[in-house]
Amino acid sequence: MSGIRTCYRSVIAAVLVTACLPFQGAVTLPTNSVCSIAGQNAAAAVDHHHDPVRDPTGAVGADANGGAGVVVAVLDTGIDATHPALAGKVVASINFSDSGDALDHKGHGTHVAGIIAGGAGPDGTTVGIAADCRLLNVKVASDDGMVTTESLVKGIRWAADHGADVINISLTVTGSEALAAAVDYAWQKGAVIVASAGNSYVPFVSYPAGYPDVIAVAATDDHGQLAWWSNTGPWVDLAVPGSRILSAVPGSGWERKSGTSMAAAYASGEAALMVPFVPDLDGDGRNNTEIVEALEEQRGVH
Numbered sequence: 130m131s132g133i134r135t136c137y138r139s140v141i142a143a144v145l146v147t148a149c150l151p152f153q154g155a156v157t158l159p160t161n162s163v164c165s166i167a168g169q170n171a172a173a174a175v176d177h178h179h180d181p182v183r184d185p186t187g188a189v190g191a192d193a194n195g196g197a198g199v200v201v202a203v204l205d206t207g208i209d210a211t212h213p214a215l216a217g218k219v220v221a222s223i224n225f226s227d228s229g230d231a232l233d234h235k236g237h238g239t240h241v242a243g244i245i246a247g248g249a250g251p252d253g254t255t256v257g258i259a260a261d262c263r264l265l266n267v268k269v270a271s272d273d274g275m276v277t278t279e280s281l282v283k284g285i286r287w288a289a290d291h292g293a294d295v296i297n298i299s300l301t302v303t304g305s306e307a308l309a310a311a312v313d314y315a316w317q318k319g320a321v322i323v324a325s326a327g328n329s330y331v332p333f334v335s336y337p338a339g340y341p342d343v344i345a346v347a348a349t350d351d352h353g354q355l356a357w358w359s360n361t362g363p364w365v366d367l368a369v370p371g372s373r374i375l376s377a378v379p380g381s382g383w384e385r386k387s388g389t390s391m392a393a394a395y396a397s398g399e400a401a402l403m404v405p406f407v408p409d410l411d412g413d414g415r416n417n418t419e420i421v422e423a424l425e426e427q428r429g430v431h
């Protein structure tokens with residue numbers, strides 16, 4: 130395992146990607162919107178949200194279901210559950226950060242949540258990949274975007290114990306034995322675990338994305354190519370849209386953001402669509418292995 134840990138200097142939406150260079154340190158921040166990208170050529174922005182996902186039988190569009198009955202945990206900076214696109218979607222909230230509440234004062238978790246489960250956007254079209262799923266708001270990052278491995282470990286275990294079918298982790302932290310054990314715990318409970326690869330354009334393994342039972346997600350650009358700022362490497366499992374993705378921000382607003390955070394959310398939405406359709410083929414009593422295989426077949430980078 131690489132001893133190099135990647136970190137991201139800021140989650141502030143206004144910073145440039147050049148502020149996201151990796152360094153070695155004990156604490157990292159959520160992977161981030163990259164406004165140097167978001168500010169470019171906005172007229173060419175493309176919504177990718179209805180790129181169809183098919184269930185493994187190929188017979189029915191899995192998106193016909195919209196993820197109804199599926200629970201997705203968003204481990205992030207909190208969620209603005211009062212946003213019109215997210216009203217009624219958050220079924221439970223908990224705060225493992227040092228913030229005073231589980232609200233999203235940062236504007237990161239709400240955007241991620243909207244990509245996964247958001248309803249009608251500003252033009253009336255649905256912004257969420259799996260708009261009928263429900264969310265667990267698991268706040269693990271504080272209001273300045275700081276997240277510790279310890280809080281993430283608590284969040285993963287809590288999500289697994291509260292029925293999460295999919296666990297979205299749009300952030301990176303320093304790996305640890307406790308984090309690996311939490312991932313294994315959630316995996317054995319049947320959760321599909323999705324994490325962002327990071328935005329630093331480096332090949333180094335990020336955590337928790339780099340653990341074998343986590344789907345590591347890179348971001349593509351408007352042309353379907355790997356975004357230049359996306360981390361990648363043989364440890365990355367999927368490459369999905371992550372550039373200029375329209376979603377909700379606190380205060381009933383909307384923004385386009387770019388990052389592997391957005392890509393991970395996109396992949397989590399696709400996983401949520403698959404949950405009702407993908408059977409347990411190997412008889413181990415859960416279908417997360419089969420969902421991961423189906424996702425990698427359709428979106429894999431290998």
Ligand SMILES: [Ca+2]
Nearest residue numbers: 409411415416
């Ligand atoms: Ca299985």
